[in-house]
Amino acid sequence: MLEYSSTHFHDIAQEAAKILSSHFQRGINFSKIIQLTEIDRRNLILKLIIENPTTLIPASVILKKTTVEIQGETEQEQWSRFAHDWAGIEFLSAIGTDHAPQFWGASLEHQFILIEDLGEGHPSLVDPLTRASSPINLQKAEEALTAYVQRIGKMHADTFGKTQQFEAILTRVYPQTLRFHYLKTDDVTRILKRFEDLLGKITPQLQQEIEQIFSYLQQNDEFRVLLHGDICPDNVYFQGEKMRLIDFEYGDIGLALIDGVYLRMSMPSCWCSKNTPDNIIIKMETLYRNELKKKIETANVDNLYYRAKVYACAYWIIHNANRWLDEFLEQEWICPSGPLASDSKWDPTTNAFRPRMLSRLQSFIVHASRLGYLPVFTEACQALLHYLKQQWPQTSFMGFFPVFESKR
Structure with a gap:
């Protein structure tokens, strides 16, 4: 795991803060960003630590960004993976289930989704x-x-x-x-x-x-x-x-x-x-x-x-x-x-x-x-x-x- 300030991923962090601020109807800032995945993985996973969380605003959220194509993968195939991931988790949240992490928002421009942080590690x-x-x-x-x-x-x-x-x-x-x-x-x-x-x-x-x-x-x-x-x-x-x-x-x-x-x-x-x-x-x-x-x-x-x-x-x-x-x-x-x-x-x-x-x-x-x-x-x-x-x-x-x- 690598820890950064919000300036290290400036554009992504700024967009994520904007989306979460709109979702929670309150200004959101990050005190720390933790990179959970290795650099060469096809998805970048960041843990965003939120300043001043409340009972309605979580202490952290997960940002999952599609970064690189699988070997031999076309641009359409890469975008399709991203779209299905987004649609599946947003849909399950929209119908009121907890089968997947809760969906907090997403960015087409930066190709990421914001979802519930399920906890430390990956049991x-x-x-x-x-x-x-x-x-x-x-x-x-x-x-x-x-x-x-x-x-x-x-x-x-x-x-x-x-x-x-x-x-x-x-x-x-x-x-x-x-x-x-x-x-x-x-x-x-x-x-x-x-x-x-x-x-x-x-x-x-x-x-x-x-x-x-x-x-x-x-x-x-x-x-x-x-x-x-x-x-x-x-x-x-x-x-x-x-x-x-x-x-x-x-x-x-x-x-x-x-x-x-x-x-x-x-x-x-x-x-x-x-x-x-x-x-x-x-x-x-x-x-x-x-x-x-x-x-x-x-x-x-x-x-x-x-x-x-x-x-x-x-x-x-x-x-x-x-x-x-x-x-x-x-x-x-x-x-x-x-x-x-x-x-x-x-x-x-x-x-x-x-x-x-x-x-x-x-x-x-x-x-x-x-x-x-x-x-x-x-x-x-x-x-x-x-x-x-x-x-x-x-x-x-x-x-x-x-x-x-x-x-x-």
């Missing part, structure tokens, strides 16, 4: 999931996952039927924004080509099922909510028993179960990706569904809910295969790991891509077969899994998170 799900397996650590991990899935379920339930408000904010912030968590026509073309190369031909039944997935994700209103879209263990803030969601850069409107199957599909957008024991997945999915049932009637209807689950799993299979498989088919890739506690048992050297793909295919095949949806697409995934196991004879399925190793 997250990474620590409870990556500690050594022991009875007390297992209990703490399960408690953390319970808070996690219930928070996601509550957010989905609270945003159901209100998604037009998010759309309005997003369009206001950046009308040219990219949209996430559905399949584009190109995604359908690419996955059909992959199966054609693998199977020799595409049957009308397989093409029909893939087009059904495409249409369902585009048109489904039964579970249309605000998705976080990237609910990695380090994209939450977990202190005590309270879980809050952060980093809505890929938050968008879509099928609730895309977030809801995140554990089942072994956290498919995250560096911190491992398997979770089936009995814990079942328990967590039940808790998640119970939250949906409180406000989304279709969550009470088994056939509608189970279809949504299978289609959401299929989305992640197509998304992962199209995005990663060609790049890493011939050459394994070790995903860089994020910050870890000193007592973590996570091994960064084994954080490989190929076990993820095998495990997600296997998870989809088992679940879709059990529930009876997308049988032809499931057969194609079985053929893909068989092919990949032949191509990668030294690759095993992904292991459990370290805390669950004793449950093998």
